Amino acid sequence: MSFLKLVEEALEASDPAxxxxxxxxxxxxxxxxxxxxxxxxxxxxxxxxxxTVAVNTDKYHLSGINSDHxxxxxxxxxxxxxxxxxxxxxxKSARDSADQIKQVLAxxxxxxxxxxxxxxxxTGIAPVVSELASKEGSLSVGIVTTPFSFERGRLDVAKEGIASLSHSANCTVILDNDKLLEIAPKLPVERAFTVxxxxIAETVKGFSETICTPSMINLDFSDFRSIMSSGGLGTMMFGESEDVQELVSEALCNPFMKVDFNEAKGALIHITGGSDLSLKKAYQIFEGITDAMPTARNVKFGARIKSERSRMINVMGIVTGLGNDSNNGVIKPVSYRC
Ligand SMILES: Nc1nc2c(ncn2[C@@H]2O[C@H](COP(=O)(O)OP(=O)(O)OP(=O)(O)O)[C@@H](O)[C@H]2O)c(=O)[nH]1
Ligand SMILES: [Mg+2]
Structure with a gap:
């Protein structure tokens, strides 16, 4: 067993929290x-x-979904x-069934x-769920996609929906479907949705795990709340590499929305690596990423070791404070040059 793994286990065992x-x-x-x-x-x-709660006006589609409610x-x-x-x-459909939604929000x-x-x-349901969640005192985080450019008229509908969602959600994380065209141009649309x-599934899983399980550099619910409460609009970034510099560049070049990092107010960055992930390496990664966000005052870090992993390190982050509803759901173009 590596020294770090020992340190991590010792910390977890002795952590009163x-x-x-x-x-x-x-x-x-x-x-x-x-x-x-x-x-x-x-x-x-x-x-x-x-x-998990699946909510839809399409009865047939809903019947095929695997969810708790x-x-x-x-x-x-x-x-x-x-x-x-x-x-x-x-x-209207969501407001009519507000009581049912509130029950699972309790x-x-x-x-x-x-x-x-x-x-x-x-587009119609998400802002109502967020409004009800806020009224119930929950922290609400929207993670939504914007349509492909070829979906045309849907773009305006999406913008209005995002503006409405960002009124009640503490933070609205936007992912642009068009970004998939850059990453995997030959992918058929249906597969692109799967990607x-x-x-989104990995992000929710990653952050839920991070919040609920202590790790080498721990991120807990209050850290998450502190970043998300002042969030406005945000986006996610991802990277995967064995090399620190390469990983930093990949994360900064891979936000799922064109963003100006110079405007970011907060960030939540989490890395996962094998047992050779040292504290020093972890800090180099955090430093490299946050250097590109000079105005981000609220930054929280987390790091987890999974000993079964190879030398590959993953980074996942949410960058927040990129705009507010006065932007009407529009985020400024990217300034970081990849
Ligand atoms: N991530 C993801 N996005 C999808 C999927 N299907 C459609 N979309 C995107 O989501 C947008 C809304 O489509 P749907 O979710 O099918 O629409 P809806 O919310 O069910 O609304 P109605 O069917 O009009 O009542 C589309 O314009 C696509 O950009 C999917 O399976 N996964
Ligand atoms: Mg539908």
């Missing part, structure tokens, strides 16, 4: 077709200690066939809300 530690109640909502598909994937990769909305409004792209119907500390913005159900769903 980890003894009798109360884990926060985390609930994940998948809203509309895209949101529910994403939730389905989360269940598939295995989410522990997290309750299902809420079918708008029986008398859309008759189970979806909204046909009208977010007002999505919103006592939740953290609520993730995921939806593909641009359709009628997810995006997987990414």
């Amino acid at each position: 980890s003894m009798g530690r109360i884990n926060p109640k985390i609930v994940v909502f998948g809203c509309g077709g895209g949101g529910c598909n994403c939730l389905h994937r989360m269940k598939h990769i295995g989410l522990e200690g997290v309750e 299902k809420i079918f909305l708008g029986e008398h409004i859309t008759r189970g066939y979806g909204t046909g792209g009208d977010p007002r119907l999505g919103e 006592d939740a500390d953290l609520v993730f809300i995921t939806a593909g913005m641009g359709g009628g159900s997810g 995006m769903d997987h990414l």
Whole structure:
């Protein structure tokens, strides 16, 4: 066993915070077709200690989703066939069933809300769920996608939905489907959605695990809350490499939205590596990434060792404070040159 692993285990065993530690109640909502598909994937990769709730106006689609709870909305409004792209119907259906939504929200500390913005159900439902979560006193974090450029008219619908969501959510993390065209240009659209769903699923899983399980450099719920409470709009970044410099560049070149890091106010950065991941290496990675965010005053770090891993290190981060609702859901273009 490596020295670091020993240190980590010793720290965990002696950490008074980890003894009798109360884990926060985390609930994940998948809203509309895209949101529910994403939730389905989360269940598939295995989410522990997290309750999943699928919410849709499309009865048939909802029936195929694997989740802890299902809420079918708008029986008398859309008759189970979806909204046909009208977010007002999505919103009305959600408001009509507010009591049902509140029931699963009860006592939740953290609520993730995921939806593909641009359709009628997810776009209309997500802001209502977030509003109810805030009223119940939960921290609510939206993780939503914007449509591909070729989806045209859906872009405006998505922008309005994001503006509405960001009024009530503590932080709205936006992922641009177009980014998938850069990363994997030959991917068929259906597979592209799967990649995006997987990414969101891994992020929710990663942060839920991080919050609930102590590790080498620990991130807990209060750290998460502190970054997300002042969040405004945000996005995620990812990187994977054995080399520190390469990993830093990859993370900075891989935000899922064109962002100006110069405007970032906060960041939550988590790395996972094998037993050769030293504290020094971890700090070099954190330093490299945060050097590109000169105005980010609120930055929290976490690091976890998984001894079964090879030399590969993964970084996952949420960058926040990139804009607010006055931007109407629009984030400025990237300034970091890759
Ligand atoms: N991540 C992901 N996004 C999807 C998926 N399917 C569609 N989308 C995206 O989400 C947007 C909204 O589509 P849906 O989720 O199907 O729409 P909806 O919320 O069910 O709304 P209606 O069907 O109009 O009632 C689309 O414009 C796509 O950009 C999916 O399976 N995964
Ligand atoms: Mg639908």
